[in-house]
Amino acid sequence: MRSEDVEVPKIEVQFEGTKENFKINTHFTFPSRGITALFGPSGCGKTTILRCIAGLNRLNGKLRIGAETWQDSIRFIPTHKRAIGYVFQEASLFPHLTVKQNLLFGQKRALSKTAGPTFDEITSLMGLDALLNRSPDYLSGGERQRVAIGRALLTSPKLLLMDEPLSGLDLAAKDEIITYLDKLHEALKIPILFVSHDIREVERLADHMVLMEKGHVRAQGPLLDLLNDPTLPFASADDAATILEGRVITFDPTDHLSELSIQGGTLFVPGKIGEIGETRRLRISASDISLSVTPPSRTTILNIIEAKITSIQPISHGKIGLLLSLSGEDGAQLISHITQRSFNNLEFKLDQKIFVQIKGVSMIKRLGT
C-alpha cells in the first residue's frame, strides 16, 4: 500500500524553451502529497524548472497546481502571487533582519491569512525558539537552512520548492535537516518538490521521483519503482542499492533485533528501529547481497531469503547485475551485483531459484504507521 494508490490532486508541470543555449522540453506530473525529487546530473535543467515553477524564470508552458492554473498560454501569475515556498541552495536570509523578522517577513504577506501553520507551530517544529533574536550572521549552516525552511512555510504555501537544500551542508547538518524535513512532512502535509543530484539524499527523503536528463524527463514515478527499474541507470550504478519499505512486526529485546515484514518475506534489522506496526524505509547495498544455490547453513548471516532471478545484466568489466524477486505475486525486488567469475562458476540462469544472503540492512527513513 503506497500513498499513490489513493487519488490525490496532481501537480502538472510542462515547460519548453531555450535557456542560455540549452534546450528544455519537460513534462511531468507529481502528487500534491509527499516529497518528490527532481533528480538528475548537474546542468540538466533541474534548477531552471524549479525556478519556472516559482515564476522566477519564464519559459513557455503550463503549470497547474490541483485546480489552480499558474501559467498557460495566456496567463502568467507573478512570483509574489503564487502560493509557493522556495528554499534556495544558500539559505539567503535577509542579513539586515533578525531571525524573527525574517520569519515574519513572509507570514505578514501571506496570500491567505487564515490557512497554514502558526508562528509558534513552525518555530517549535523547526527548533527555532532559541534563535529568534539572533542575526543570521551568527547562525550555523544548518540553523540558517532551518530558518529559511521555516520562513518559507510561514507563507502558507501550497507547494514547497527546495533547490538542493542540503548541498552546502556538512554531514551532521544534513542529518539534522533531514530529520526536520521528515517531521514537517508528517505534521504539515504540504507537497515538497526538491532538486537534488545526490541519490542518497533522494533515497532518504523522496516518495516520488522525476528523473531528468539534458533538459527532458527520462522517467517519473514512485521512487522505489524507478530505483529498481533495470532500464534506468540506478540499478547498475557502482553504489546501487535496493530501497524497500517494511513494517516492524516483532522486536526481540534479548538480541536487540527488529523483524520487519516486506513484500514476499521478512528481514531482521539490528536495533529497535521503530514501534510494532510502524513502517520504515530500508536500504540494502547491492554489494551486500550474495547468492547461494543451495540453502546456506551454519552462517552468521541472519537474513536468508529465497528468490528468483528475474533479470541478468552485465554492468561493467567483470561485474554482473541481477534483479531478484522474492516469492509471491508482488514480491519485493532486490538488486545484487556479483562478479563475472561467480556468475560463470554457478551458471545462473533467468527464473532460477536461489538463496539470497543479506549482509547489511540499514534504516534510512521513518514513514510512520
Add this chain to the structure above:
Amino acid sequence: MWESISLTIKLASITTILLLVIGTPIAWWLSRSKSWWKEIIAAIVALPLVLPPTVLGFYLLLAFAPSSPLGSAATAIFGHALPFSFEGLVVGSLIYSMPFVVQPVRNAFDAMGDRPMEVAATLRASPLNAFFCIALPLARPGLLTGAVLGFAHTVGEFGVVLMIGGNIPGETKVLSIAIYDHVEALEWGQAHILSLGMLVFSFLIILIMMVTEKRLRRRST
C-alpha cells in the same frame, strides 16, 4: 560669512536630498536594466566627473536662458529665470553632483545581486514592496556614501556656481565663492578661517563616512 556658510549648507542639503530621491531609482535602473542603451545613460550621468565645471555651467546658462524653451518652462515654474538664482544653483548642483550619488548606490545594488529580490518575491513581496523593504536597507552603505559624497561635492562646487549663480550674497554666494572673493580682496584672515573650516569639515566627513560604512558593511554581510 555666516550667510555664505548657511547658504552653502542649505544648497548642499537640498541637493543631497533631491539626489537621493532622483538618483536612487536611476541607480536601480542602471543596475537592473538589460537594455543596450543603459550604458549611454550611465555615461551621461557620469559626464560631470570629467567635464570642466565651467563647460557644464556654460551650457546650463544657455539652456536656462529665458528665451530658450527650457528656460521659459523653468521661469513658469519658479516665477523667475533660473540663472543667478538659488534654484538655478540647485539645478546645476543636481547635475554636477549626480554621479557622486548614483555611482555608489548603483555599486551597492550591483553587489547585492538578484537573490534578495527573488527571495522577497517568493515571500509574497511585490517588486515595489521588496525594493523598499529589502533593496534599500541592503544598499545602506552605498546610500550613505552617495549622500556624503554628494553633499561634500556640492559644498566644494565652484565653477558651475560662478557660471550660473554669480555672486549674490544670500542667494548664490556660497563658501567657495566667498573664499575666492576674500582672496581677491586680499582679506587673507577671512580666507584662512573659511579654508581651514572647509579642510576640517572635509576631513571629518571622509573619516565618519569610512568608519560608518565599515560598520554597516560588517553588519550586512
